[in-house]
Amino acid sequence: MQKMLTIISNVLRGSASRNGAEMVSEGTRVVVSARTYADFTPQATFDIKKCDLHRLEEGPPQQAVLTREEGLQYYRTMQTMRRMELKADQLYKQKIIRGFCHLYDGQEACAVGIEAGINLTDHLITAYRAHGYTLTRGGTVREILAELTGRRGGIAKGKGGSMHMYTKNFYGGNGIVGAQVPLGAGVALACKYQEKNELCVCLYGDGAANQGQIFETYNMASLWKLPCIFICENNKYGMGTSVERAAASTDYYKRGDFIPGLRVDGMDVLCVREATKFAAEHCRSGKGPILMELQTYRYHGHSMSDPGISYRTREEIQEVRSKSDPISMLKDRMLNNNMASVEELKEIDVEVRKEIEDAAQFATTDPEPPLDDLCNHLFYNDPPIEVRGTNPWTKLKSVS
């Protein structure tokens, strides 16, 4: 009976027309089998949304193969990211996190999908909505939360805060809108120069997309054929300004003009992955830069000081949450194709919750940085120097 209902609901879902909701992808191929652990489907192929193309004859494939392991891994990572951001929200409201805090919940498929399409030896840079990328690029929830709470165990020893987290081959975390784009092309230049077949993924938002320095960067990256994947995470709003009010052209994937581009469903982790793989192949084959626009959505406001409802409706947020949530989409796909069980996913949820709780516990009990770290890290590879304090009698020490 249960199986019959599953089959029927899948058929209905598969054939339902989704004309208005651009961001929903559809699962296919129902496989009916008994729900014992050993009988889980090892992999399945899913139809994914076709990407809009600019100056490209062909785009990424319209089908993606997902293995059970991959699915569980993406699920776990996205769920970890989601719960980590929600925990940050909670800690901010308790005033344990202060200053700026720009949350990424809703956009998980972008970070996870991109990482799935590149290697850890590749490079990545983004703007200030960076907690998710810090995680996919090798940071732990512990170090991220402890950085947000400003403790010595933070990934930047408490000195950077939310917008300034770094890991190997991850260049932050950047507070000035658009500035990270030339930086990313510079990283790509170094990649080409050092001939290690690495590339740089360079992210920016729809708000930043109008910055002049981005167009300067497009020009040079294209002229010099830099292995750079420019990615615009279009979540429809630059702080409180909708894309229509900020951009004369909202076809961000075409804004690179002479740079080929694709527009991708950023709520579907498989779509993002396939597009990233396609883009990476383009770069690594020496064709130069490529541009991807990921259509995505943030549930929170611009930052914790923005309620996020003065420029958009609660209904809109609710609609995206119920119809296009990236984690739900993956979960449904896996359950409907017998790639995992409800219990198994619930168990992952429990483990994730525990990891976040432990990390939050650490982040709230770890001591603040020691005062003698105040002036350190001014210069690299330099002998110790003296730094002026607030008055001429206070001389502080600074080591590299």
Add this chain to the structure above:
Amino acid sequence: MASLRCFLRSGRNAVSVILRREFHKTSPAALQVTVRDALNQAMDEELERDERVFLLGEEVAQYDGAYKVSRGLWKKYGDKRIIDTPITEMGFAGIAVGAAMAGLRPICEFMTFNFSMQAIDQVINSAAKTYYMSAGLQPVPIVFRGPNGASAGVAAQHSQCFAAWYGHCPGLKVISPWSAEDAKGLLKSAIRDDNPVVVLENELMYGVPFEMSEEAQSKDFTIPIGKAKVERQGSHITLVSHSRMVGHCLDAAAVLAKEGIECEVINLRTIRPMDIDTIEASVMKTNHLITVEGGWPQFGVGAEICARIMEGQAFNYLDAPAIRVTGVDIPMPYAKILEDHSTPQIKDIIFSVKKTLNV
């Protein structure tokens, strides 16, 4: 806490006012106005007064301002006068300067002055220098305003003080209000001024209420650019400061007064052109000088004040070297304990006063 301090501060003024007979007969109860509302009033009044005045910047219109300083203005004046821009500082600053050259009187808001670095060429090369380069043919009546300096927990890229950078350039006027009256009077003067004026506000001061005198409530109330104000009379030492640090100086002075040390506190109000006469007169009276600022020491506002004192008549009246209390010479850290130790605290001012006076 900040409002309590303000109340105590205004209380002192109120007491002295009550002792004068006029108070009971003429003025209504003094109004408490936040710096944010004072800036809002200034812009509202000037928008109403002169059709050529308009405001542009990120989130200034429909969002009511990132820090709500322009709240209600778009509703009142509409799209033509209050313009939301994309996140493109170099572009819109240049557009604002061009509009000023062609006869309008723009107020160009930078969400913080940290972002003005993206546009600084337009501020300096296009706005500040043009009247000179054209030998008087082309004025640029523009106001650049926004929060400057340290905030709370916003880390290195969002905490820099630009008073020294802008104060360095001839052709620019640079003002740095502290109180609500300062904010209103100086911003109105800036908008009426036919030259490029940089208005360095302070985010932490936006929510602080001050007593606004009846005179300051008038639509024609302006404070002259280029004139400092003695906020507190004293005889033992001169403390010169601008923006938020003026409050710190007054707090330090209150503590020191209990020990019999009377500080004279000067609120610069204007960075350029600097009112060195007021400072000199004070130093000639007290014989001791400390400058207090939130920005970095090297080539800072305090450094300039000390240099001018050395070069002028007040030097001969100094009984001790003039010294500077400044932010620590590092990028601003995020963690609270580190951030607290990166900018001058009241205790740093008190310590420096005692060291200078050798007590």
